[in-house]
Amino acid sequence: MIELLIGVVVTVLVGRYIIKGYSATGVLMAGGLLLLLISVLMGKSVLPASAKSTGWGLTDIVEYVKILLMSRGGDLGMMIMVLCGFAAYMTHIGANDVVVKLVSRPLKVINSPYLLMIAAYFVACLMSLAVSSATGLGVLLMATLFPVMVNVGISRGAAAAICASPAALILSPTSGDVVLAAQASQMKLVDFAFKVTLPISIAAIVSMAIAHFFWQRYIDRKENISHEMVEAKDIETNAPRLYAILPFTPIIGVLIFDGKWGPELHIITILVICMLLAAVCEFLRFFNAKTIYAGLDVAYKGMAEAFSSVVVLLVAAGVFAQGLSTIGFISGLIGLVQSFGSGALLIMLVLVVITMLAAMTTGSGNAPFYAFVELIPKLASQMGINPAYLAIPMLQASNLGRTISPVSGVVVAVAGMAKVSPFEVVKRTSVPVLVGLIVVVVATEILIPA
Secondary structure, eight states: OHHHHHHHHHHHHHHHHHHTTOOHHHHHHHHHHHHHHHHHHTTOOOSOTTSOOOSSHHHHHHHHHHHHHHHIIIIIHHHHHHHHHHHHHHHHHTHHHHHHHHHHHHHHHHOOHHHHHHHHHHHHHHHTTTOOOHHHHHHHHHHHHHHHHHHTTOOHHHHHHHHHSGGGSOOOTTSHHHHHHHHHTTOOHHIIIIIIIHHHHHHHHHHHHHHHHHHHHHHHHHTTOOOOOOOGGGOOOOOOGGGGGGGGHHHHHHHHTTTTSSOOOOHHHHHHHHHHHHHHHHHHHHOOHHHHHHHHHHHHHHHHHHIIIIIHHHHHHHHHHHHHHHHTHHHHHHHHHHTSOOOHHHHHHHHHHHHHHHHHHHOOSHHHHHHHTTHHHHHHHHHTOOHHHHHHHHHHHHHHHHHTOTTSHHHHHHHHHHTSOHHHHHHHHHHHHHHHHHHHHHHHHHHSOO
16 A cells, blocks of 8 residues: 555656646656655566666666667657658648648638537547557647648647547457457457447547537637637648648558558658658659758758657656556555445446556556456456456546546657647546546446446
8 A cells, every 4th residue: 555655646746846837857757766766665676577687776777767768769759750750841841731721711611620620530530440559649640630720720739639539449449458358358359349349439439529529619718719710811832732632641651551451561661651752742843852852851850859859758757657567556556446345336436447547647558457457357256247347448448547647658749749738638638538438437337237
């Protein structure tokens, strides 16, 4: 229980100082290093099982920071940097302006940027079928849909919340956590994914879309954030209309090169192809290599800015999450769950709340679920409960909790690229996530026998 208390105290302190305006990167890093130091003093290992210890607990702490810098800077971080570079290049060549110019005309008839926002949310949810990583999907949407949403009158906070939300609910039937949940529920994967989980996810997604519409509009009006749709005649760009397709080529590429229609390519490979395609279009337009190279320099500078503002923040969030994990925060929560009484609905609600809290504090959707899913067969057997009745809301709660965590990869990355506070994104996603969670619990109670 002391581990759980330490985790809560440090988390509260971290949140307090970030809200007071301290650098989120510095506060998260300091909080994570403090937790790792306490873990070492308590005789706990701070490195993952796959990493070799340096021999000293104190140097293991720094070793873990190195591991994160190499992993997040080399894979996820590189993807974020290339996406930011791509977005900067699209702005430089005028492709984003062309998209806004074309979209603003039919949007005048609708006269509500919030409807476009909801349409973008549904598109983003469908994209989650192709991009399994929540953070990867978030930054892809930030590089493609975010500029369009902002330029047609949607506030930066609302647009960022839309980009952070699609992975809050499970749609992919082959993701690792769905497979594990199906095993814990003692059901065939196809039946579990399509007959049980998918209907609940769709109901929650529709509910979250409605909640986004009213919540984002409420916050914008409360904070006096004005919405001025960009008039098509006010946009000055010489870029050809054909350029309107360029900002969306990464999305098209992800759908094509998924291993079914064509070879399976990493998103970074797809982005490089998309940037080369845009550069070729620019060359055919100007026939001036010097202009093309100067334009690509804009993309490189965008990549560098992304490292300093987003990737380093992700490393700090990772250190904090590892500190919570090594000190025994998750195991403390598991012990708390086991101390509650019987009753199918009660135990389901307790598991949902605890899983949600664990996801919020650690910033991970998978880790809390993987930790708690081991309890499902045991609890279900002891209490005579249908294991699927416990597994499905826990599965959804872990991903919903990540979406309102200020230290989760997707929230940190989206906030960094939008140049807003992670807490602004969390504020924007909080009510839709709460609505989604309620729908998941109610739908589970209705559709799945206890």
